[in-house]
Amino acid sequence: MNAATSNYPTSTHWGDFIAEVSDGSVQVVRPADGDANPSPIGQSLLDSQDRGCRIDQPYVRRGYLESQGRSDGTMRGVDPFVAVSWDEALDLAAQALRTTVADHGNQAIFGGSYGWGSAGRFHHAQSQVHRFLNKLGGYTRSVGSYSTGTAQVIVPHVLGVPSLFLQTQSPTAEDVAEHAKLVVSFGGISMKNMQINQGGITNHTAKSQLEGWRAAGVNVICVSPVRDDVADFLEADWWPVRPNSDVALMLGLAHTLHTENLHDTSFLHSHCVGYDRFVEYLTGTSDGVAKDADWAASLCEIDADQIRTLARRMVREPCLLSISWSLQRSEHGDQPYWMLTVLGAMLGNIGLPGLGVGYGYGCIHNYGFAGRHPLPFSVAALPQGTNPVSDYIPVARIADLLSKPGQTFPFNGKELTYPDIKLVYWAGGNPFHHHQDLNRLRQAWSQPETIIVNEPFWTATARHADIVFPTTTSLEREDFAWGGAELAGSPMHQALEPFEQARNDYVVFSGLAQRLGIEEEFTEGRNEREWLTHLWQQTVKRAAKANVDLPAFDDFWQHGARVDPESIPAATFVLEAFRADPDGAPLPTPSGKIEIFSET
Structure with a gap:
């Protein structure tokens, strides 16, 4: 997009939109051309700029900072936060991760990420945190969804x-x-x-x-x-x-x-x-x-x-x-x-x-309404890698996981055991919004030794963390989207500068990876734009094998991409x-x- 223009295309889970920017903020959000029945949820992009809701710099819970990670977890959500530098916050988080792995093994880390924060294929918080933890040696994961x-x-x-x-x-x-x-x-x-x-x-x-x-x-x-x-x-x-x-x-x-x-x-x-x-x-x-x-x-x-x-x-x-x-x-x-x-x-x-x-x-738009011409190739996304840890829980049992270490439970014909979680890393989503019995969750949330959260906003989850990293919203970074059962992909241009000291999740995890000796494995030597072009090039190659022509990245970045359904066999x-x-x-x-x- 020409730097002189005030119009920036973006994509969300509820549609494509144009953000009209002046004086450093989004003034108008309008649906992109071609949407027969655009969603009014798009106007929420205006509210995402509310400065009072944003996290402006790294913070550490006072009790955690003063005790060097050995504080009372029941004070989460009560203790005030202390503003710290990025280096201090990254050093603290890296040390907590290092100590947890050394003393308890990777299964003592729960990699939490559940939510639809960004439609992007690269800046997808779940992919980012899971890739990072996999490169670190793995983590206890969740399976399934609250929805289904x-x-x-x-x-x-x-x-x-x-x-x-x-x-x-x-x-x-x-x-x-x-x-x-x-x-x-x-x-x-x-x-x-x-x-x-x-x-x-x-x-x-x-x-x-x-x-x-x-x-x-x-x-x-x-x-x-x-x-x-x-x-x-x-x-x-x-x-x-x-x-x-x-x-x-x-x-x-x-x-x-x-x-x-x-x-x-x-x-x-x-x-x-x-x-x-x-x-x-x-x-x-x-x-x-x-x-x-x-x-x-x-x-x-x-x-x-x-x-x-x-x-x-x-x-x-x-x-x-x-x-x-x-x-x-x-x-x-x-x-x-x-x-x-x-x-x-x-x-x-x-x-x-x-x-x-x-x-x-x-339940969502494309189930039953996407027609008979499915996309004949998969769209590339940031690869999460392989998780060496075999432990997992059904996603809605996070409170049980944290409060019942060592107990067994039946799931899908198997007898599983809750590992003893010492560290929770949450990026993307807000369990205090979607989980059931929040009082029970809050009590269970006090059990781990360390909770680290990447988050743009002061959600309840961020307020119940020990270390909080401020991250960008989708309007503050570049990405591209391609929805499930969709025949079109959409560029997501950066419309705004990052809020205060906020950084992209990729930058946060790159900083941690550097401190933990896995930077090359995590980044593969690519910056963010290089990842975007790499993922698009992979998508183009996959499409070509299915006899579908997609534009080169520069063309896609300006105009998007659409596959003719009639070119795909029913x-x-x-x-x-x-x-x-x-x-x-x-x-x-x-x-x-x-x-x-x-x-x-």
């Missing part, structure tokens, strides 16, 4: 396919409009959630695609305690179920299908295993309780006759069942995703265009291939089929 943690565990056991991958292969909105007459949506299809897309989005088209459903005469039933979980223009029927009773409703529907002989026995035989065992539970043979519509009605507070009528309608009309992420964020959250799949199998239309089951509609989704040929395209489950009940 339970689905990520159960779906591979039922369908053999990773949950997040399967969500990118939900029936396309175009196919739904063409082939479906009824959509039963458990958890709704929320428009507000579709403002965002992991890694960025250049064009919000979900609204127009959903309008296509209405124009095609598709009827939607929204099963949710919240009426606004579906757009008004869909004129959906609202079924206000009691929270966390969706599985009971699904079982009531399934019971009607089975007892009235409306289920697809042919599909259940050819594409599924375990239905007989499931029926024992459904009919009450195994426990004496028939899961019929009357039983379901007593739990979900939907009329029993209404449940039976819907079951018959789902057979009579071409039907898509969909499920949002919200249903699995509860106790026994694995059951809704499993049971929806069972219900779809009973209807027998899994794998048909626009029908069957759809996972994740209305994909056959996994469940479509499986339906067409269950023997030739089996699912990667032990049986090769949908596992309603698993013998293994």
Whole structure:
């Protein structure tokens, strides 16, 4: 971008924008050209300049500084902070890392980073901190997500396919409009959630695609305690179920299908295993309780006759069942995703265009709304390297990890042990914002010997740290974005100078790496611009192998890059291939089929 201009393109998880800068600050944020339904969240870029919220220089908690790292952790969030120089803060952090590794091993470090702070491929805080810690010898990591943690565990056991991958292969909105007459949506299809897309989005088209459903005469039933979980223009029927009773409703529907002989026995035989065992539970043979519509009605507070009528309608009309992420964020959250799949199998239309089951509609933009032309190459990002430490936790067990060292816990069929965490390094995200039971988290947060945080703002996490490094926002550095299931990449120009003494995460970790003797391994001899060009060149090479031409970096930096979807062959989704040929395209489950009940 010409230095004389005041317009700087940037990218966020909720869209591409132009920052209009004068007098050293962003005065106006406007959507980039080509976005059919831009998100108002973009205006939050103006608020990110609030000087009172920013961290202006390195700080160390007074008790930690005075005791040289041997202070009372319960004073985190209470002790005042002392401003220190960059060299002093880096020296303190490097010494804490060095001592922790020497005395307790790398498994005593927890590498925390969870959040969508930056859409950039290089200045991605999670990649930065994990790369640094891997070069140092590894760290205890987390797996899964707060958004879909339970689905990520159960779906591979039922369908053999990773949950997040399967969500990118939900029936396309175009196919739904063409082939479906009824959509039963458990958890709704929320428009507000579709403002965002992991890694960025250049064009919000979900609204127009959903309008296509209405124009095609598709009827939607929204099963949710919240009426606004579906757009008004869909004129959906609202079924206000009691929270966390969706599985009971699904079982009531399934019971009607089975007892009235409306289920697809042919599909259940050819594409599924375990239905007989499931029926024992459904009919009450195994426990004496028939899961019929009357039983379901007593739990979900939907009329029993209404449940039976819907079951018959789902057979009579071409039907898509969909499920949002919200249903699995509860106790026994694995059951809704499993049971929806069972219900779809009973209807027998899994794998048909626009029908069957759809996972994740209305959770982020591109799940179900990205079409049939997936990007045929991967976009390069800062490589995190290999973690030599095998210890890990489910991401939402951070409080248990810190407060229960040495205790065992079951997870996904395994017995794991919480390591004894002495040091937490957090860069990107704010666990005091997204974690459950914050009082318990705060108590657990007092246990480690050292907590280091990279953060632009005085969040609760930063206020509960021992060492705080001030970092830049995405408006204060260069990067590029390419979102998940997107066919376009976007340059992110530096619009503002770094706030006060703030530094990029890469500079912070480079300084620590130099002190710990791993600078060359971490930086590979590249500065930040050299990393950007290197990552783009890697992307261009990968695209070329897929017969896609991308521009050179200088051209991309000025104009962005877009891949014509018509140049990409239409994909056959996994469940479509499986339906067409269950023997030739089996699912990667032990049986090769949908596992309603698993013998293994």
